[in-house]
Amino acid sequence: MVGGGQLARMTHEAGIPLGIKFKLLSDTPQDSAAQVVSEVVVGDYRDLDTLRAFARGCDVITFDHEHVPTEHLRALEADGVPVRPGPDALIHAHDKGVMRAKLTEIGAPCPRHRIVADPADVTVFAEEGDGYPVILKTVRGGYDGKGVWFVRSEADAHEPFRAGVPVLAEEKVDFVRELAANIVRSPHGQAVAYPVVESQQVDGVCDTVIAPAPDLSEALSGEAQQLALRIAAELDVVGHLAVELFEVRDADGNPGILVNELAMRPHNSGHWTQDGAITSQFANHVRAVLDLPLGDPRPRAAWTVMCNVLGGDYPDMYKPYLHVMARDPQAKIHMYGKDVRPGRKVGHVNTYGDDLADVLDRARHAAGYLRGTIVE
Amino acid sequence: MVGGGQLARMTHEAGIPLGIKFKLLSDTPQDSAAQVVSEVVVGDYRDLDTLRAFARGCDVITFDHEHVPTEHLRALEADGVPVRPGPDALIHAHDKGVMRAKLTEIGAPCPRHRIVADPADVTVFAEEGDGYPVILKTVRGGYDGKGVWFVRSEADAHEPFRAGVPVLAEEKVDFVRELAANIVRSPHGQAVAYPVVESQQVDGVCDTVIAPAPDLSEALSGEAQQLALRIAAELDVVGHLAVELFEVRDADGNPGILVNELAMRPHNSGHWTQDGAITSQFANHVRAVLDLPLGDPRPRAAWTVMCNVLGGDYPDMYKPYLHVMARDPQAKIHMYGKDVRPGRKVGHVNTYGDDLADVLDRARHAAGYLRGTIVE
Known part of the structure; x- marks a missing residue:
């Protein structure tokens, strides 16, 4: 696996019971995954010779990120x-x-969009629709809200062009909420679809995922899963595909979905599957890239909630960690072995059960306590 | 952790989400756990200097086996x-x-037993009770049926004395079935008890574990759990303790239990907890030895069954592995990365669900197919 972040760490964890010998290309020996994997090559994935040397002897190469x-x-x-x-x-x-x-070519529903040339062109794009605000994204290199700008006027629209990367303009979608349709597909075309989840972002970073998405009609849920399966087939995706979606209403109030982003790797919106599904996204990603038969994606509990643990003001999480474990012996805490820095994803908590309000409260309390935003 | 077997492998797996940096002392770099752990020291645990060098910088030392x-x-x-x-x-x-x-000192129920001096003394021991057969065990070094002899006459009783290790004689218990009461205890005395399981042995090796033990009365189950908790407290056990038990009937047909063996580490009778309990034995062992609050030991399914995968006549399990995954996408296969040798434990399969007959059939089919004893 190329990339030593928490996705690689958790993929290795899921590969252990499958009997997989995991080899890692990591930026540093301290990276999240490098701490727990036996065979680590430290090197730069942007360097072809490094990649080639790493790939020697591997049965298959897969990725922790999209940047190669x-x-x-x-x-x-x-x-x-x-x-x-x-x-x-x-x-x-x-x-x-x-x-x-x-996505436009295959008829997948998207927000209005086009590549824009400069700030003046952003204004043209805005006026082709309902005017400002507009979302601008550099086409490459963004994640977790980085590389994305919420632009209210042409004067705001200069910054995105400075990176020298093409800029995509998208309408600001007036969405009801964000969903994610996660599927896993193997080289011979077997595919499994996880329940569609609700994803709640704070400051552009995923904060809470609820599985399944509450009050989502069977029709819309099925539409989202079918869309994700179709995208995977049309784009020939192998492994885990996360399709991040906006749930919207048309002028008549009928619900619909628009594709926001794609991720072709295990994804934050699928972390709940570690404790909430029969087969986790990580295990199924491993099974898919090795062309093994896929595992059952169905949920094990009525509700599973995942809350990310972000770094707070205190670098040492040991005492809150003890507190959270003692307070809720059912909470499943997943730490990434990362140094705590404010706003950095350092772990997540999964909770599950029959009562959504309780499950949500327990996950939020544990994550908030670890971050230091809840102190009782 | 000292010892590079599958117990260390699965303990490392369980420590990853807890954010634990795991260091391993392994006999060889090819050992089951050594394949998946970042920091491996290859050395002999019987050598004190090796142990001392390994222990430097460790917060706590724990074990994959009892042989140090x-x-x-x-x-x-x-x-x-x-x-x-x-x-x-x-x-x-x-x-x-x-x-x-x-155990005798603390009043725990045991089979009739005493240390015997020679074959003639075995006959004296036999005649103190109901005569032959008698079980002989070397007091040290045995496991999985090794170091244990079923002796029908004095003529049979020579072999156990050849190792030069004291020999323990025990009555042959006419048991109804074997049970295991597994608990985890932390240094400050917090303890959790898993449901009592039924353990089925074939040729002295654990074959199948059913959780919870079917048709076990609440009274006897509670008695077994209390006994395990009391043994752990009296012996000051920290970590996972498996108390292997015989379920017996007295002359009036009333049920009771006798202690067969103790294991102070994660144990084969607890592998079902990986997929069948809220917190696995491995995660709770890690939490205990680090004096972290313990996780909830309760089951997640009505029934969980574990079947060991033993090596069969075919060294390559890849094709049966594919078949088993395709046939039962819900089966949880755990492979140890070991070369297949006939009779060697190379993995196990967990299945769970509401219908015991179905759960048992699925686990047995998967394990038997992997071994090669079932071919359809």
């Missing part, structure tokens, strides 16, 4: 190394411009 | 390294003679 240059992935494939997901799929997660073009 | 010499554990403690469970507890799992003496 597409031409490097093609070079690995030319060397005969299976790359899953492959570069032709991954380009859609790597480049938001390519993603929007492809 | 007691005097070495005392030396580590004298060096100031917390050893959990400590040597005064572990001696009871290390030496069956010491274990029987202590």
